[in-house]
Structure formats: structure tokens, C-alpha cells
Amino acid sequence: MNSTEFRAAYSLAGIFSLRMLGLFMIYPVFTIFAQQHLVGATPITIGLALGAYGLAQAVFQIPFGLASDRVGRKKMIAIGLLIFAVGSVVAALSDSIWGVIAGRLLQGGGAVSSVILALNADLTLEENRNKSMAIIGMTIGLAFAIALVLGPLLNGWIGVPGIFGFTAVLALAGVPVLYKVTPEPAAAYSHRDTQAVPAMFWTVLGDPELRRFDFGIFALHAMLAASFIALPELLRGTLDIGERQEWMVYLPVLAVSFVVMIPAVILAEAKRLMKPVFIGSVALLLVTQVVLAAYHNSWLELVVLLTLFFAAFNVMEASLPSLISKAAPADGKGTAMGVYSSAQFFGIFAGGMLGGWAYGADGVSGVFWVGSAIAVVWLGVAATMPQPRFARTHLLAVGALDDDEANALARRIEAEAGVFEASVVSADRVAYIKFDGKLTSADHLDQFAAAQAHAGES
Template sequence: MTPTESRAAFSLAGIFSLRMLGLFMIYPVFTFYAEHLAGSTPTTVGLALGAYGLTQALLQIPFGFASDRIGRKRMIAIGLLIFAGGSVVAALSTTIYGVIFGRILQGAGAVGSTILALNADLTREESRTKAMATIGLTIGLAFALALVAGPVINAWAGVPGIFWFTAVLAILGIGVLYLVTPTPANIRSHRDTQAVPELFGRVLADRELLRLDFAIFALHAILTASFIALPSMLRTVLGIHQDWQWVVYLPTLAVSVAIMVPAIIVAESKRQMKPVFVASVAVLCIAPGILAFYRDSLVEILVLLTLFFAAFNIMEASLPSLISKVAPADAKGTAMGIYSSSQFFGIFVGGTVGGWAYGQFGTGGVFGFAALVGLIWLVIAAGMPKPRFARSHMVNVGAISDHEARRLAAEIEAVEGVFEAVVVPADQVAYIKFDGRVVEPDVLNRFAPSHSTPAPA
């Protein structure tokens, strides 16, 4: 990446991760805090935990569309201000309903898709994958840091302090946006990162993409529900105060990453994605299933948590890659938009149903619900075909007519190792899916008008 592209990628990754850090920090401590709020019931506590997912799911794609009209930075700043406002509302609330409203406002600042669109505006086609990977990596790090930082900040300032800290992070994000992030020379639609309305029907009719949409829905439903019961279990069964539960999360997360890395390497380099995928889903079903009935041993809980987080991390890393492999060449952004909405809807359902299950059946009921979702997912995952190990690549082809676009697409598809090529004259881009073991991206770059100096996006 060029220096400007690197600055764009790292600054946008920072904004994204600051926001996600604030959202996840309450997971390990919120259930204890909510016990003292007026109107608190297990169901409303679960709703408060997952409420932001509903507005995220509904608004992130419209935010992206709006940014095409009024500007990326402006929409990101508006979203971060809404997010900060929701954090302040939650911090000041003395009832569970006020916190729910604050969480709904947090979710309404749905800037994720707009951040990715701005990243696309600021990077060349051939650099965009690296920039996206940078953003994806920081999100994973933010989740791990949040589980450790949440209990620490809670010990110092309580959950209201976490919400205030979250509001400050959002304001810092606005500062990064205007002081560090470059401003694009022009704004245009990018099919690799943005949803395209006319492609919704095509994407929603794709059975394999729907399978992956359910996967991310189930993954975050399981995670959110589990954090309704997990902190309480650690306190009541193991006697670990909520302010010190980070001593459990830190080593289990560290070991889970050590398990995840070789698993991902085997899945990708050895082309064993389906076995690794199905095995991870099985863990996400079995681990909460065991905890639903037996949770009296520290060693057992630590082992199960480590395996659970390892499987979660494997899925978080694998699912976007699978979407990229499965989605039509020119519909990756649309597929990712629906996928992300499914993720946030899973958070909402996991929190709401998990809270209800906790009220009806206690800790075992929550883990039982998580295991049931995992079992349904396992049945669906078992039927998935072996994924085609396709890579995505884009070539800026310049101004081109419809006739020339069809001719060029046919010419690209004639290259050995190319699975699919779609040339979109309006975008001036060729979207290509290919087998990286057969053909190198440099070979595909020769289809650019001047492949020695690729045109910027």
C-alpha cells in the first residue's frame, strides 16, 4: 500500500475498533450492574445487552446509501455522534429501560458499512484486500481487549464509567476521522464493499450465501446469550468477583488464539476449510451443551471456555473469507452487507432470547439455548459443499463501452484459473474470481489500460 493508503487503512481501523471496543466492554459486567436498575428482569437485561444489534442490522445499509449522497465523513461523524449520545443516555440512566434506549441509540450510529466504503474510496483496487484485512484484524483485537478491559474499568468507575468511556472513544474517533484520515478526491459506489439494491434478489436467492448468513447469525446469538450466564457462573460457581474475571478471560483468549492460527492455516493452505468449519461449529454446540448440565470444575470450565473462544475466533476469521469465495464476483459488497446485518440481528436475538431463558430456566437454560442454536447450525453446516478456493481481484479498466466490457470479460474468463469475470462499465472495474494456485494477480493486471501503473480507485 502507498503511504496514503496505509494512513487511510490504519486510521479507519482505529475508528472501527474504538467503536467496537466500547460496545463489547459491557459484556462481562453488565448483568451484575443491571441487577440494581429499576425495572430489571432477566428478559429486559438480555434485551439491553442485545438491543444495539437490532438498530445496527436495520440501519447500516441505509447509512451506506446515504453516504453516497451527502459524503462519507459526514455520515461517519453523524453516526459516531449518535453512538456517543446513546452512550451518555445509558450512562445517566437509572432504569433498565433507559439503558435499553441508550443501547438502541448506540446501534443507530451504524457506520460500519460507511467506514468500509470510505476505505474503498481511498485505496486502489489491488490494495483494498490488505486494507480490509487491517480493519478486520483490529476488530478481533478490540473484542479480546474489551473482555479484559471491561472488568478493569468496572472496578474503577462502574458500568456508567464504561458508557462514559465509550462516549469519549466515539468523540476521539471523530477526531481521527478529520485529523488523520485522508479525504477522498471523489466518492463513488464500490461493488466489492457496498450493497447494490439491484443485486439483493440475486444474493438472497443464493443458498450457500444464506447458509453463511445463518452462520454469522448463530455465532453472535450464541456469544451474546452466553455472556448473560457466563459472568454469573464464574461468580457463583467459582467464586470469582466480577472485577477479577479478566484473569479468566485473558489466558483463555490467549490460548484460543494459539489454537486458531494453525487451524486457519490448515483450512486455507491445505484447503481443509469444511472440516475445520464443521469441527468449530461442533465445539460451539458441545461446549455450551456441557455447561448447561455440568459446571462445577474450574479446569473443565477453563478448557471449555478456551475451546469455545478458539472456535469463535476461527469462525470470525473464516466466515468473511467464505463470503468472498462464494459471492458472485460483482456482488461481494451486497453479500457482505446482508451478512453483517445477519450478524447484528443475531446479537439482538441472542440477548433477548438468552435473557428470557435465564429468567425461566437459569444458567442452564441460557447455555441450553446456545447449544440448541449450535445444533441447528451444525446440521446446516454439515450439508455445505466443499468451498471453492477462489480469490477476488479487481482491475481498473478505465472508460469502456458495454460491448467492450462483454468482450473483455470473455477474454479474462479465457485465462486458465479464472472462475468468473464481470466488467461493470459504470464502475470502470473488472471483478474477477480466480484460483490463486493457477494464476497470479499480476497476470490479471495486464487487462488494465496501463498495468504498469494501475489507476487509483
Template sequence: MNETTPPDQSMTRAEARTAASMAGIYALRMLGLFMILPVFALYSEHLEGATPALAGLAIGIYGMTQAFLQIPFGLLSDRIGRKPVIVFGLLVFALGSVMAASADTIWGVIAGRAMQGAGAIAAAVMALTADLVREEHRVKAMAIIGMSIGASFAVAMVLGPLLNSWIGVPGIFWLTAVLALGGIAVILLIVPNPVVSRVRRDAEAVPEQFTSVLRNPQLLRLDAGIFSLHLILTASFVVLPLALRDLAGLDASRHWEVYLPVLLLSLPMAVPFIIQAEKHQRMKQVFVVSVIVVALAELVLFRFHNQVLAIGIGLFIFYSAFNLLEALLPSLIAKMAPPDSKGTAMGFYSSAQFFGAFVGGTVGGWLHGRFGLSSVFLFCAVVALAWLVLALGMEAPGYLNTRLLRIGALDPDAARQLARRITAVPGVAEVVVIAEDEVAYLKVDPRLLDEDVLDAVVENRG
């Protein structure tokens, strides 16, 4: 029989608790990383051996270790279990926070930040969520985690300057270590143990798919997009605190007065454009315009970074596009990736995001030291324009939904026959049946899909 759950069935209380707990763990970790962005450039001036280039490296170095280790940690969690990998990653992250808090040289902070990134739990968190949440609610759970990351960024931009005036950057690092230990308590005491842990292709990277995903030009364009977006974000914050203090004359303890209204005003700006992109099927047009807006924001900051109001306007323009792109890019990955390769595509997408933060911090710091503060904003604008060229060449996505069906045990011949029958169902665009996983991955046009025919095909799958 068809084991899919009716679309209107809600998540169970256990699933909702799992999604909330995993979102909390992920968000607290990212909060600790993000809180440093608006304050570290000012703090680094007091560290022994600090230069603008090394300050930028300290800001971005976590992205390098995170980018290289998150997929291996996810694969390791398939072998030894999700929770041990997550606990280990949080301990490593806490150790890095303590190292950075205790350091009085720039190289000590760089080592601590690299260690923070080495606690790369992103893939393992997604895998554990997939183990504990049924397929039909997995997208919802991942969306909750995604929203928590966005919220942590917004909170960090305001909380970082406030905490800096109370406890300083070392205090922020110590607080980050405490938050990581709190995450361990949540994972051990609140999150249930999965009955079965296995590879979920819609949520995890699969090594056999690496080559095909890395050869997909549309997915590579999107990876380049998230790389560029986080490069621009991180590079900008290498110099923004300095511009606000030294050129615009705003004391560091008051920087939150710029970030808070900018974030509050920019968050709702994404909503009507998301509706245009998804509901009215204008995804590529909205995406391209958003990249243009990012370039415009950096040009505003390049030209007017000596005035508080102008910086606020530039940041408002940037965050309006940033929030929209953070929502559009994962949606585009899901639409562009083959139905059974979504997890692998998202794994490389996340690695590109973190690697962008590393390059942004490193190059931004070097440019600041060599050519001055304004060169960083100009560099970011050039990166955005290069990204625009890639975005213009992107194929318009198909407006399809991903569907996962549990099909039970089938031999390979029966699986191939079932795939052919499902392909013939009106509204089904793609189907991949994985016999060993007992699931079928579909991409469907919800306007054309004949649910009754699909149910009948799966009912008689043998």
C-alpha cells in the same frame, strides 16, 4: 494499458495511515460495545425495573438497530458523503452512551443501548476505506480493520471487569462516549478527504443486487452461521458473569483472571487450522469441526458452570473455535459470492451478525428468567447443533482469489467482448465487466492463471 499494480507493490504511507485510522475508529466503537458484555448482567441487578429478560434485551438491543441501519447508512454515504455519515453515526453512538450512563432504570439503559446501535457506521467506514485505498490493497486494508475488531473484543473481555471495579458500568458508558468523540477527531483531522466517492462493488452494498444475494442458498447458510455464532456469544454472556459469581464463587472484580488466560491461550489455536483450511484446501472440513467444537463448549458450560476451572475450560474451547470461525466465515463469503457482489454479500453478512447479537441477548435473558441459568447454555448448544446441520449441507468452496482490474472507459459492446476474452484466459473462473465503473471483477485460480495472457488481453481491451 493495464492499470493494475504489480503484486509486490506496498501500500503508500497515506493508505497505511488511512487503514490504521479507520481500524482505530471501528475498534474503539466496538470496544465500547464489547466492554459491557462481561459486566452488565451483574450491574443490571441494581437498576430499577430490571428482570433477567430485560437485562438480556439491554445487552443485545444494540444489535437490532445496528442490523437495520448499517446498510441504509452506507447507501446514504453514497449520496451525502462518507465523513458526514460517520461523524453523525459517532455522535449518535456517543449520545446513546451518555443516555445509558445517566440511566437509573433498565428501560433507560435499553434506550441508550438502542441509540448506540443506531450509530451504525460500519458500511460507511468500509466505503470510505475503499475510496482512499487502491483496489489492489483493499483486501489488506479490510483485513487490518477485521483484525482490529478481533483485538478490541479480546481487550474488552479483560478491560470490562477491570474498569468495572474502578469506575463502574456508568463509568464505562461515559468512557465509551469519550472514545466516540475521539473517533470524530480522527475522522476530521487525520483521515484524508477522498478525491472521488463512488460505489465500490467489492466493498459496498448495491441495491440492485439485494434480491440475487438473498436468494443465494450458500450465502444464506453463511449468514445463518454468523447469526448463530453471535447469538451464542451474546446469550452466553447474559449468564456467564452470574455463573462465575454466584455458582463458582468468584468475585466480580476477579473475573478478568478467567478471561485473560483463556483469551491468550485460545488466540494461537486458530492459526494451524487456518493454514489447513486455506493452504491445504480443507475449508469445509475445518469449518464443520469448528461448529462441533462450539456445541461441545456450550455442553461443557451447561454441565459444569458451577466451577471456575470448568468454566475456564469451556471458554477456552469456545474461544478457540470462535476465533477460527471469525476468520473463516468472511473468507467463505468472499469465495461464495459472485465477483461483483462481494460488498452486498458482506453487508447482509454483517447485518446477520448484529441481529444474532440482538436475538441472543433477548432470548438468553428470557430463558434465564423463565427456566434458570443452565437453560441458556443448553439453548446455545441446540443452536450450534442446528447450525451444524446447515454447515454439513454447505458446498465446498472453490479455492479462487478475487481480482479487480481497472479497464478504463468502454462502451457496452466493448465491455461484453472484453469479458469474453478474459473468460478465455487460462485460470479465470468468473468475470464481470462493469463498463460504467470502468472495472472488471474476476475470480481466478492462482495456480493456473496465466498472468502474461491476462495482461495482453487487458492491454488490447479496445
């Protein structure tokens, strides 16, 4: 990656992460605050407030991405950040649960995730795009971990309204980063590896393996959102700690869970044990939910179970995008990821609603029994998955080709040993290739790049 690509990746990762940081900081502290301070707060409305942004995000993220092709990437990102900031201010100033719900819906309405990824694609060469995406992905994961630790700390100093206000400041801080630090793209292009293509929706939605993984991310984030309705009370009741001390639990739990995750992901990817690691992680999520539902009076048990839960959560969070990438059509990865992201945000909404309902019906135990039911269904869905093919994705700039030349080049690439699939889109001037990294290499496939793209060239 050159200096421009590094600057693009890190600045966009920063904007993405500042926004995600604000969204997740209230997770560990909102339930108790709402019960004590917000007019009209009930278990159901608290769950709705936690999940509302997921509903709006799921609805608007693909339209935002498509609109950016016409309006411009930076303009749509700036609009989204401003909407997000307005929603944060609305939530900060509200003294009723319905005001917070309205604010959370506005936060989700600033759905810039897909636009950020599209701008990143505009600013990186095809062969470096996976590297820049990895930088963005790592910072998002780090933002989530920091948010769970920082939320309780900030709550002790400035309260939940202050956290919402701080979230607005973070969103607004992203605007000068966008215009002063992020490079200006020469032009906005359609990128099938990062953007949704309307013509591909039915292909993606009709694929049973992609649907299996979409359900997986839906279930994973439904369990997460539901759990955070019960966890604040569980931590205070079992560990007898105040709001300023909750970070002391989340910090070691998340640190250890991350360490546990690393060898599991290595086994899944490098040793090609994805299916047993995947099913084992879903089973572990089920065990943690069942035990937390049935028995949660020991501080040691609680800490161990939370560590195991977040370890399995992190394995799934890392594995599911990889599985989507492996299963998606070569020229439909962006569409598959768009549907996948929508399923994730719908899961947050559903988890908030189901968790709130269960909390009202049966308290803390009810929430984790709902999580257990979700995990049982997911385990049944996961158990029937075939062994995934270990496909890597490679993009090549192939220059100007007509449709016949593009089809001929795709056939030549597919004839190479180890290539699963190749699609050359003449309008994009890009070849989208899926291959087995043990049978061929990206360097070998580079022979089909622009200089050698035309049929008959050696």
C-alpha cells in the same frame, strides 16, 4: 500500499475499533450490574439491553452506507459517531433498564461500519484494497479481545455507568481522527466489493450457499450474546472471583484460544480443508454449550470449555467472511457482506432475547441449553454444505469502456485458466475477478488492467 493508503487504513481501523471496543466492554459485566442497580431489570429486559444495539445496527447499516453516496462519507461517519456518543451518555445516566435499552438502540443507530469500509475503498487502489481490509479486520478482532479484558477492569474502577461514559469519549475521539488524520478522498465512488448495491439484493438473498453462511454468523453471535448473560454469574459462582478479577480469566482464555485458532485457519485455507475445519468448529461449539449446560461446577472444566468455545468462535469469525467472499458473485461481494453483517447483528439481538428468556426460565443451564439448540440447527445446516471453491478476489482498474467493450473484456478474462468468474462494470471502470490462486495469479491478471483493457490490445 503507499503512505496515504496506510494512513487511511490505520485511521479508519482506529475509528472502527474504538467504537467496537465501547460496544463489547459491557458484555462481561452488565448482567450483574443490571440485577443490582437498574429499576425494572428482569432476565428478558437485560437480554434486550445487551442485544438492542444489534437490532438497530442491522436495520440502519445498509441505509447509512447508501446515504453516504449522496451526503458524503465523512459527514455520515461523524453523524454516526455523534449518535453513538449520545446513546452512550443516555445509557450512562439511566437508572432504569429501559433507559439503558434506549441508549443501546441509539448506539446501534450510529451504524457507520459500512460507511467506513466505503471510505476505505475510496482511499485505496483496487489492487491494495484487500490489504487495507485485512488491517481493519485484524484491529476489530483485537478490539473485541481487549474489550473483554478491559471491561471487568474498568468496572472495578468506574462501574458500568463509567464504562458507558468512557464509550462516549471514545466515540467522540474518533471525530478529530476522521478529519485530521484520515485522508480526504478525491471523490466518493460506488464500490461493489465493499458496498451494497440494491439491484444485487435478490441475487444474494436467493443464493443457498450465501444463506447458509448468513445463518452461520447469525447463530455464532446469537450464542455469544446469550452466553454473556450467564457467564458473569458462572464465573463468580464457580471461581469465586470478584468483578476486579474477571479479566484474569478472560486474558489467558482469549490468548490461548487465539493460538489454537491459527493452525486451524491455516489448515482451512492453505491446505484447503475448509469444510472439515468448519464443521468441526461448529461441533466443538455444540460440545461446549452442552457441557456447560449440564455441568459447570469445576473451575478447570470451565476454563477449558471457555478456551475451546472462543477458539471455535475465532475460527468461525475468521472463516465465515472468507467463505462469503468465495461464494459471492464477483460484482456482488459488497452486497453479500452487507446482508451477512445484518445477519450478524440480528443474531446479537436474537441471542440477547433468547438468552434472557432462558436465564429467567432455567438460570445458567437454560442459557447454554438454548446455545446448544442453536448449535444443533447450525450443525445440520453446515453438514450439507458442498466443498467451497477456493476463489480469490482481484480488482482491476480498466479505464473507460462502453458496455460492449466491458462485456468483451469480461469474456477474455474468463477465458484465462483458473478464472472462475469476471464481471467488468463500465460505470465503475473496474473488473471484478474471482480466480483460483493455484492456477493463476493476480500479477498475471494485471495484464487486463487499463493499459491493456481494450479488445485487440496485446
